[in-house]
Amino acid sequence: MKFSTSTARSLETAICLFLVAAISQPSAAANTEITSRYTNMGLCDEIDGCPKKDGTDCGPGQNPDYLLKKCVGYRDQSVWIYYTDSVRAGIGFGPKENISGVFGNEGVETRLVEWRGLMKEGSFEPFTVIVRMLPPFGAEPDAPRRSFLVVYRLRPDGTSCIVHDGAIDSNTKAREIADASLTRYTCKGEPYLR
Secondary structure (H helix, E strand, O other): OOOOHHHHHHHHHHHHHHHHHHHHOOOHHHHOEEEEEEEEOOOEEEEEEEOOOOOOOOOOOOOOOEEEEEEEEEOOEEEEEEEEOOOEEEEEEOOOOOEEEEEEOOOHHHOEEEEEEEEEOOEEEEEEEEEEEOOOOOOOOOOOOOOEEEEEEEOOOOOEEEEEOOOOOOHHHHHHHHHHOOOOOOOOOOOEOO
8 A cells, every 4th residue: 555755754744743642651560659558566466375365275286385476467458476485485477377587586576567568549559568676596596686688578378488588677677578579579488377
């Protein structure tokens, strides 16, 4: 099909204008902003434990010293705390019961939780969690116990896993690690599921 010179130029101009408009429009990814929401781990219910709430024994084969709590998190994302042997605690995040990490148990339920997420159509959707923890007593007997930030990735299966728990003491560095996990992450281990 042949076009006249003026028709061809009009088509070229229309295509160029269309491409310029398409390029100048922000993409869906550019419209999403990573931001934070904060909660405390304060509102918790005892789910399971030994000894039982009523003081009865747990029976043979049961761990004689543990307590599992489910705490209010952010919307449908719960916080799970598993206390063991009176000095250690593990935590997990998500709708499904899951636990990762071994930390000191002091003040766990008073910890501030930073939920990192995307704003999509006016709604906040978390994908990572940052929380400051302490090492368990006796982990390094000669070293001072210093708090550190732990980054958890919320997973599509309703659980979470630790993506970084090294010596992060900078909130900025923890946020960089958390935000990078949006596109790629490696779990340091699978969470414990009962």
